[in-house]
Amino acid sequence: MVFFAGVDGGGTKTRLRCVTREGKVVREEVFDSFNYNSIGEASFRALLSKMTAVLCQTGDCKGLLIGCAGISNREMMRILHEEMEKAAIPLAVRTDGAIALEGALDGAPGIALIAGTGSICLGKARDGHEERSGGWGHLIGDEGSGYALGRDALIAVTKEMDGYGPATMLTQLVADKEKLTDRSALISYAYGGDKSRIAALSVLTQEAAEKGDDVALAILTANARALCATAFSVADKLELQEADLALLGGLFEHDTLFRRELIRLTKELRPKMRCMEPLHDALYGAVSLSLRTFA
Numbered sequence: 569m570v571f572f573a574g575v576d577g578g579g580t581k582t583r584l585r586c587v588t589r590e591g592k593v594v595r596e597e598v599f600d601s602f603n604y605n606s607i608g609e610a611s612f613r614a615l616l617s618k619m620t621a622v623l624c625q626t627g628d629c630k631g632l633l634i635g636c637a638g639i640s641n642r643e644m645m646r647i648l649h650e651e652m653e654k655a656a657i658p659l660a661v662r663t664d665g666a667i668a669l670e671g672a673l674d675g676a677p678g679i680a681l682i683a684g685t686g687s688i689c690l691g692k693a694r695d696g697h698e699e700r701s702g703g704w705g706h707l708i709g710d711e712g713s714g715y716a717l718g719r720d721a722l723i724a725v726t727k728e729m730d731g732y733g734p735a736t737m738l739t740q741l742v743a744d745k746e747k748l749t750d751r752s753a754l755i756s757y758a759y760g761g762d763k764s765r766i767a768a769l770s771v772l773t774q775e776a777a778e779k780g781d782d783v784a785l786a787i788l789t790a791n792a793r794a795l796c797a798t799a800f801s802v803a804d805k806l807e808l809q810e811a812d813l814a815l816l817g818g819l820f821e822h823d824t825l826f827r828r829e830l831i832r833l834t835k836e837l838r839p840k841m842r843c844m845e846p847l848h849d850a851l852y853g854a855v856s857l858s859l860r861t862f863a
Contacts, residue, residue, distance in 0.1 A: 569594065569627030572862055574854030575619070576667060577602030577636030583851045584831060586626050589863050591855075595626050602636050604644040612647060620655035631862025633660045633669030635854045660861050664850065665690045665700065671853030672814035672846035675860075679808065680846070681799050681830075684817035685767040687713035689795075691802040691811070699805040706763045712795030713818055717826070718769030720787040721776075722758055729754075736783035737776040743856040745772060770819070777825050792829040800838060810840040815849075 571594055582599040599619060604612045623629045632652065638644055639661055652659040669680040669690045678765050679691035688703030706715045721817045725742050727733025728750065742748045746769070748757055758766065776784035803811050813834065820827050831843045 570630055570856070571595075571627055572630055572669070572858045573623060573632045574851060574856070574858040575602075575634040575636075576633065576849070576851040576854050577634055577664070579603045579606065579637070580797050582615065582618075582619075584622065585770055585851055585855050586623070586629070587855055587859070589859070591859065595622070597622050604638055604641060604647075609643075609647065612644070613651065616648065616651040620651060620657060622836040623657055624655060629657050631658045631660065631858055633662065633667075633854050633858035633861055635662045635850060635857075637664045639663055640647040657862070658862060659772055660858070662857060665703070667853035667857060668696070668816055668846075668850040669698075669814075669853065670856050671848040671850050673812060674814055674847045675811070677806075677808065678812035678814065679694070679799055679802050679841075680814045680816055681795060681820075682817045683712050683714070683795060683815075683819040685714050685764055686710045687716070687795060687798070688812045689798040689802050691806050691808065693806040693808065697806065699802050701801045701805075711798070712819075712830075713769040715763050715765035716794075717773040717787060717819075718789050719771050720791070721784070722754065722766065724783045724787065726754060731775055734783055737779060737781040738772060738784055741772045741776055742769065774824050774826055783840075788826045788829055789833075792826060792833050796833050796837060799834070799841070803838070803841065809838075811842070813841050813843050816846050 571586045571588055573586045579601055582602040583594060584597045586595040587593050598744055599615055601607050665688055668682060669822050672680045677692050677694045681689045689701045692698050702709055710716055721738050724733060725739045728739050746755050773784050773787055777788050794802055799813055834843055
């Protein structure tokens with residue numbers, strides 16, 4: 569059987585879908601993390617071995633498109649191409665953002681704004697040209713992300729502790745939920761783990777804002793404005809003054825105050841830009857790009 573395949577290579581799990589030329593799904597599988605930096609070379613090769621075994625068992629794979637983070641990692645890419653060459657499987661690799669954009673808009677021109685632990689904005693013009701904004705990582709970017717909301721919450725707490733910041737409900741929430749009641753505990757928390765630990769505090773920022781805390785509300789608004797700026801910059805680069813703006817990522821999955829503020833600001837500042845739910849997920853996007861590339 570001739571088929572084409574797409575992969576959404578995530579940090580937690582890897583999803584594979586095989587389809588016919590007409591798009592009929594013939595097989596789906598889920599594997600472990602695709603994050604090369606986290607799992608190491610041996611586990612990465614083992615993952616690829618499992619994947620190629622499934623593809624070879626399914627039939628004649630005419631093309632595999634993988635969407636994942638870390639494609640600038642030369643060692644990862646070398647191993648990826650090496651393993652696929654062994655299995656004689658034609659390979660194309662795109663960023664995780666590219667497959668998310670493709671799926672969210674079903675291949676149409678428009679913009680995808682992604683806000684989870686990190687943040688990035690990607691867009692595609694009518695002629696297929698793509699642009700991006702953000703995605704610089706938590707040290708020099710990731711505005712409007714879960715990390716940014718959590719970091720700004722901690723900054724507000726430290727300012728109140730030091731006596732030069734306004735009182736905020738965040739101080740008590742952080743103390744209650746994470747037992748961060750003094751300088752030593754806050755410093756250990758902020759510098760003792762990875763960025764996901766700080767991103768987890770974003771829920772406290774949203775909770776305080778929902779309860780009317782002025783400091784938390786200001787944090788949400790500032791970060792929503794920053795996200796709008798990234799989306800608007802992509803729209804300007806692509807000359808898409810009338811564009812669909814798909815909202816993706818953990819911060820946009822539910823009807824939160826942050827999401828509503830982002831939508832409100834978009835309507836106010838760019839009335840011709842339409843916020844929308846993604847039409848499909850990233851795996852759908854990977855399969856779509858695989859068919860477009862190889863079929």
